[in-house]
Amino acid sequence: MGDKDRPAYTEYHPRWYRKRVSTYWWLQRGTYLVFILRELSSVFVAWGVVYLLFLVRAIGQGEEPYKDFIGWSKHPVVMAVNLISLFFVVFHAITWFNLAPQAMVVRMRGTRVPGKWIAASNYAAWAVVSALAAWVILGG
Amino acid sequence: MADRISLQVLRYRPEQDGQPTMQEYEVPCLKEWVVLDGLNYIKDQLDGTLSFRWSCRMGICGSCGMTVNGEPKLTCATFLTDYAPGPIRVEPLRNFPIVRDLVVEMGDFMRKLVKVKPWVVRKEERPLSEGEFRQTPEQLDEYKQYSMCINCMLCYSACPVYGLDPLFVGPAALALAQRYNLDSRDEGSKERMDALSQHDGIWGCTFVGECTRACPKNVDPAGAIQRYKLSASLAWLKAFFMPWGARDGR
Numbered sequence: 001m002g003d004k005d006r007p008a009y010t011e012y013h014p015r016w017y018r019k020r021v022s023t024y025w026w027l028q029r030g031t032y033l034v035f036i037l038r039e040l041s042s043v044f045v046a047w048g049v050v051y052l053l054f055l056v057r058a059i060g061q062g063e064e065p066y067k068d069f070i071g072w073s074k075h076p077v078v079m080a081v082n083l084i085s086l087f088f089v090v091f092h093a094i095t096w097f098n099l100a101p102q103a104m105v106v107r108m109r110g111t112r113v114p115g116k117w118i119a120a121s122n123y124a125a126w127a128v129v130s131a132l133a134a135w136v137i138l139g140g
Numbered sequence: 141m142a143d144r145i146s147l148q149v150l151r152y153r154p155e156q157d158g159q160p161t162m163q164e165y166e167v168p169c170l171k172e173w174v175v176l177d178g179l180n181y182i183k184d185q186l187d188g189t190l191s192f193r194w195s196c197r198m199g200i201c202g203s204c205g206m207t208v209n210g211e212p213k214l215t216c217a218t219f220l221t222d223y224a225p226g227p228i229r230v231e232p233l234r235n236f237p238i239v240r241d242l243v244v245e246m247g248d249f250m251r252k253l254v255k256v257k258p259w260v261v262r263k264e265e266r267p268l269s270e271g272e273f274r275q276t277p278e279q280l281d282e283y284k285q286y287s288m289c290i291n292c293m294l295c296y297s298a299c300p301v302y303g304l305d306p307l308f309v310g311p312a313a314l315a316l317a318q319r320y321n322l323d324s325r326d327e328g329s330k331e332r333m334d335a336l337s338q339h340d341g342i343w344g345c346t347f348v349g350e351c352t353r354a355c356p357k358n359v360d361p362a363g364a365i366q367r368y369k370l371s372a373s374l375a376w377l378k379a380f381f382m383p384w385g386a387r388d389g390r
Contacts, residue, residue: 015154016237016245021303028210032300035348099347103366110278 037088038095044088051082097122145169145220146227147178149190152238160238162229163187169224175215176204179230179242192242199356202292206242207231212297212354233297235306249293252309255335256317261328279324286319286364288357295351295361301344308344309336311351311361318364321371337372345369 022028026036058069072078100122101115144166152160165186167178176194183190195201197216204215209229220228236244266273295311302308317336321329336342345365352362 016239017152017154017160018237019234021235021300025300025303029350031350031353032348035300035346035350039346099349099366102349102352102360102363103370105367112281 034095038092041088041092041095044085045092047081047085048089051085093126097126143169145178145224147175147182148227148229149179149182149242150229150231150238151190151241153189154240164227167220169220169226171219171221173220175206175208175213175218175220175228175230178220178228179215190242191240200290202290205233205292205294205297207234207297212294214292214294214356217356233293235297235299235303236293244293246293248306249291249296249310249313252313253291253316255309256313256320257328257332257335258313258316258320260320260323260326261331262325263327273325275324282324283319283322286315286322286359289316289319289359289361290357292356294354294356295359298350298354300348300350301346305340305344307340309341311345311365312359314342314345314368315359315361315364318368321368333372333375336368337376342368342372 026032055069058065073082097119101118104118106113106118145168147165147167148162149165150160151157151163165178165182167173167181167186170177176197179190179192180194183192192204192206194204194216196203199214199217202214205212206215207213207230208215208218209223212233215230220226230242232238232242232244236246236248239245289312291312293312295315296302299308299311302310314336317332320326321332342365345362347362347366349362352360355361
C-alpha cells in the first residue's frame with residue numbers, strides 16, 4: 001500500500017498557542033497565596049528550631065552565656081523575628097491540621113470517621129501537648 | 141433582570157492569529173441556560189466559526205471544561221444567571237496548549253492516564269466460567285469516590301504544579317491510580333507504585349489542594365495523592381526495616 005492510500009490524519013499540524021505561567025501566579029488567587037505562605041512558613045519553623053538549639057546550648061554553657069542569650073533575645077530585631085515566626089508557626093500548624101483529614105482515612109467499626117473529627121482530635125492533641133509544655137515551663 | 145448577557149470569548153485561529161484575542165457576543169440570559177447554551181447560541185445564530193468541545197450537556201462526558209471568569213468550570217453546569225449582569229469571560233482550560241478558540245490539546249493527559257494503568261490488573265486472569273469478582277458494599281465504598289472522575293481535566297487547569305512543570309503526572313491520573321489501588325479486585329498496586337512514586341508522580345504534588353476545589357464530581361484528587369504518599373512512605377519504611385520479602389506486602 002502506497003503512502004497515498006493511507007489516511008493522513010496529521011497532515012496539517014496546528015500551531016498551538018502556549019501561554020507562559022506568570023512568575024507572580026501565586027498572587028492571582030487567594031488559595032494560591034495561602035499555599036505559598038504555608039510553604040514559606042517552613043523557613044520560620046526552621047528558625048524556631050535553630051533558636052531553640054541555641055537556647056539549649058547557652059543553658060549548657062552556664063549562667064553567664066544564658067544571660068547573654070536572654071539579653072540578645074530582648075533585642076527589638078530578634079523579638080520582631082520571633083513574633084513573625086510565632087505567627088507563621090501557628091499558621092503552619094492550623095493549615096496542617098486542617099489538611100490532615102484529607103490524607104488520613106480512619107475507620108471505626110467499618111464506617112469512615114468524618115474529617116471534622118480527625119481535625120478536632122489533632123487540635124485536641126495540640127492543646128494537650130501545649131498545656132503540658134506550659135505546665136513544665138511555668139509550674140513544674 | 142436583563143434578558144441578555146454578554147459573553148467575552150477567547151478566539152484563536154492559528155491560520156490567521158498570532159495571539160489569542162477576545163470577542164464579545166450578546167446572548168439571551170435565560171434562567172435555565174448555562175454557559176454552554178450561550179456558546180451554542182453563538183455557534184448557531186451569530187458566528188459559526190467559533191470552536192469548542194461539548195457532548196452530553198449533563199456533567200458526565202467531561203468535554204466542556206473551560207475557564208469561566210477565571211475559574212475552571214464545566215460549562216454545562218455553570219448558569220448564566222449566576223453571573224448576571226455580566227459580562228462573562230470564557231477562555232479555554234488553563235495549562236494546556238490552545239489548538240483553536242476554546243479547544244485545548246489534551247494528548248498529554250491521555251498519555252499520562254495510560255501510564256497509571258487505570259484498569260483492574262490481575263496477576264493471573266481468571267476464566268470467565270469462574271464467574272464475577274464479588275465485592276462487599278464496604279469494599280466498593282473504599283474506591284467509589286475516586287471512580288466518579290469524568291476526565292474533564294478541570295483539576296489540571298487548577299493545578300499550579302502542572303502549569304509550572306508539565307511533566308507532573310497530575311491530579312486526575314493519580315486519583316485514578318488510587319481508585320484501582322483501593323479496589324479489592326486489583327493486584328496492580330506495586331506496578332503503579334514503581335511508576336508513580338517518583339518526582340514527577342506523587343512527590344511532585346505540593347498539596348495546593350486547588351484540584352479538589354475545582355473538581356465538579358467531588359473526587360478529591362488532592363486527598364487521593366496524600367493517601368498515596370502515605371502508603372508509599374509506609375512501603376519504603378517497611379522495605380527499609382524488613383528488606384526480606386517486604387515488597388510482596390505492598
